[in-house]
Amino acid sequence: MAPISIKRILISESVDPCCKKILQENGIQVTEKQNMSKDDLIAEIKDYDGLVVRSATKVTADVINATGNLQIIGRAGTGVDNVDVDAATKKGIIVMNTPSGNTISAAELTCTLLMSLSRHVPQAAMSMKAGNWDRKKFMGAEMYGKILGIVGLGRIGKEVATRMQSFGMKTIGYDPITPPEVTATWGVDQMSLEQLWPQCDYITVHTPLMPSTAGLLNDTSFAKCKKGVKVVNCARGGIIDEDALLRALESGQCGGAGLDVFVEEPPKNRALVNHPNVISCPHLGASTKEAQARCGQDIALQIVDMVMGKGLVGAVSIRAQGETQIGSNLERPYRATGSVQGGAPVLLELNHSVFRQPVSLTGNLLFFKAAASPQLLPSVTGLLATAGVEMESFSAPAARSGDQWFCVGLSSLLGDLGALKPLVKEAAQLSV
């Protein structure tokens, strides 16, 4: 990968100081400006080669179109739903995130909300502050022996599962990508959502917000749940339909909700926030010193690597090298562009969170365009193994969703695409 020149970076939110320090040590000029309006950002952005954000900065198409020489949008955190990745990709701007820095913090907050819901800790604390001593009102329930449904079994879902198992909970889950045989090794039985809803005493969601997950818990799914089910959302506002949730809380179908995220932040839906069985936080999932230090460091080092031509770690979109966009085939909010020559596979250095592999990858995914035949995958992986390419894990997500892309996660950075060329040729023959 050729080095990319980045001289000036704007950090538009509160990002750990180590980020600025690392960038400056590598010769990049850094400006920090917080709480900018959209107009301020549009006026400012044209002077920068890079932008570092968290979730509050809305990097819309208007902002992206106002950029002059912007090369990189770095998200110090996981969710990129505040960035118009399509608009950035069209303009050749690389978008990258730091998907693992806040995993533990988000999982710990989820567990905190699950346990707070079971013992009404926030409500009891408020009652105490009001001068009361009410031991009857806050009768709770044990977590022990209860069933926790985890929708979305990526990094955070996995960490939540193992923590809550230590409280004696039975964990079941659903994920369209992570294979059931993998989650079984973490003690999570996978099943369809239809099977999952009626079994759960508690449900927690850990998916990105995208068309297929918006309103995942809605009137219909709440109706299928056990009466009094308690739900937690530390992922993204809108995965649980807020109006449906309020109706379910009012009817008692939902016994309580722990919410860290909202459709609008700060939330306008005061009836929801003020409901006595709702406990909420102002999007604090990643707000720990440890998570912020990791995310700040990760994004700075990833940008420095990119500047030095060492590769694109954590990229959720890459600079287009060819005509074909393959991301839209993947039913993911991420977009990948790369050169696809005559249907041959392409090596993309992409954020492994796209496929949320069960083990940590270095960020390399190998895509194969194939005739939607799951039988092809063993041939391809066999081919890679013969060539001595190590694979940490692999999946065929596209085959599962009925389209025509295969993906293999590689355990090491291949760096030199040339090393893969003979394989690419052979795999292409396999795929036609």
Ligand SMILES: O=C(O)[C@H](O)COP(=O)(O)O
């Ligand atoms: O997507 C994320 O990383 C979390 O929601 C945290 O967002 P934040 O960086 O704005 O706290």
